[in-house]
Amino acid sequence: xxxxxxGIDLGTNNIKIYSRADxxxxxxKNMIAIENKKTLFAYGxxxxxxxxxxxxNIHISYPLCNGVIADIKNMETLVRFFIGxxxxxxxxxxxxxxxxxxxxxxxxxxxxYDLIKDANVKAKKIMVVEKAIADGLGMDIDVxxxxxxxxxxxxxxxxxxSILSLGGIVLSQLINVxxxxxxxxxxxxxxxxxxxxxxxxxxENVKISLRDxxxxxxxxxxxxxDIVTGLPVEREIPTALVDETLQEHFSTIIxxxxxxxxxxxxxxxxxxxxHGLYLTGGASQVSHLGELISKGTGLSxxxxxxxxxxxxxxxxxxxxxxxxxxxxxSIEGMGK
Ligand SMILES: Nc1ncnc2c1ncn2[C@@H]1O[C@H](COP(=O)(O)OP(=O)(O)OP(=O)(O)O)[C@@H](O)[C@H]1O
Ligand SMILES: [Mg+2]
Numbered sequence: 001x002x003x004x005x006x007g008i009d010l011g012t013n014n015i016k017i018y019s020r021a022d023x024x025x026x027x028x029k030n031m032i033a034i035e036n037k038k039t040l041f042a043y044g045x046x047x048x049x050x051x052x053x054x055x056x057n058i059h060i061s062y063p064l065c066n067g068v069i070a071d072i073k074n075m076e077t078l079v080r081f082f083i084g085x086x087x088x089x090x091x092x093x094x095x096x097x098x099x100x101x102x103x104x105x106x107x108x109x110x111x112x113y114d115l116i117k118d119a120n121v122k123a124k125k126i127m128v129v130e131k132a133i134a135d136g137l138g139m140d141i142d143v144x145x146x147x148x149x150x151x152x153x154x155x156x157x158x159x160x161x162s163i164l165s166l167g168g169i170v171l172s173q174l175i176n177v178x179x180x181x182x183x184x185x186x187x188x189x190x191x192x193x194x195x196x197x198x199x200x201x202x203x204e205n206v207k208i209s210l211r212d213x214x215x216x217x218x219x220x221x222x223x224x225x226d227i228v229t230g231l232p233v234e235r236e237i238p239t240a241l242v243d244e245t246l247q248e249h250f251s252t253i254i255x256x257x258x259x260x261x262x263x264x265x266x267x268x269x270x271x272x273x274x275h276g277l278y279l280t281g282g283a284s285q286v287s288h289l290g291e292l293i294s295k296g297t298g299l300s301x302x303x304x305x306x307x308x309x310x311x312x313x314x315x316x317x318x319x320x321x322x323x324x325x326x327x328x329x330s331i332e333g334m335g336k
Pocket of ligand 1: 155159179
């Protein structure tokens with residue numbers, strides 16, 4: 001029987017793990033709930049369920065911040081529990097392919113390797129794959145032969161903008177804009193315009209339902225606390241206010257794409273103009289972003305079919321097909 005193998009995309013919001021044994025991708029919130037500073041209380045989606053509702057002695061947090069590991073101990077715990085869940089508590093040695101952002105330091109990259117090594121999951125082999133390469137494979141791009149691919153992943157804490165060519169990364173930039181900033185912008189606009197405090201999950205729901213609401217010509221009905229009276233109230237937020245609020249962050253993404261395009265060697269630019277830009281990541285689905293990027297850059301935009309899972313789908317292709325193994329590399333012993 002083939003070795004067990006896992007492909008891990010540690011996102012700041014969602015952790016995605018491909019498992020070869022059942023050929024499927026698990027998607028769970030990358031969150032941990034700790035009780036009284038020491039006991040694991042909940043993890044993944046169930047920790048997220050409690051978020052913003054839990055009492056003071058239960059601390060709920062994301063162990064990743066801006067695409068890098070901020071809380072190593074809790075991240076190790078999460079990886080161990082998720083892998084334990086996928087193997088029904090019977091963790092045997094396996095191969096691990098972990099996706100990392102490109103535009104981070106070597107030390108931060110190495111932390112992803114050390115994480116798997118130290119998570120007690122009996123890793124036999126740990127390979128690293130640049131996220132954008134996995135993303136490209138996940139979107140069915142022939143990354144090994146294509147000469148000039150512009151890929152943009154809009155996630156939770158981060159947006160990664162990359163130029164790929166012949167299986168490698170030519171340029172890459174990680175910026176701190178994504179779904180989290182979109183949610184925060186919605187919260188502060190509602191607070192300013194309606195004197196209403198809403199929770200992060202409510203803001204996220206407004207963002208996710210924006211497209212449907214616009215199509216139906218309806219506003220977003222939200223519940224929150226009135227700043228003046230302190231009482232819970234219901235209000236209808238016009239979608240135009242939400243659109244306007246998100247503009248600033250959309251512009252940041254578009255401006256950064258343009259900067260990357262300006263720095264792209266002209267021979268690669270030709271391919272990019274021919275094929276258009278590839279857009280993925282959960283938050284890339286927010287209403288109007290794709291069309292505004294297209295307008296702002298003059299490029300056609302190819303949207304991912306499975307934007308949250310595209311990196312993990314790419315990792316699954318690397319695990320299943322030896323032709324793609326060469327895009328993964330080992331960083332064992334590096335930087336020590
Ligand atoms: N239909 C949707 N419309 C808009 N945003 C969405 C939609 N579905 C999910 N999102 C947003 O996508 C984000 C999560 O996407 P994703 O899983 O790609 O991020 P991540 O990989 O965890 O983050 P990062 O790559 O920054 O580390 C969240 O902000 C979520 O609100
Ligand atoms: Mg991501």
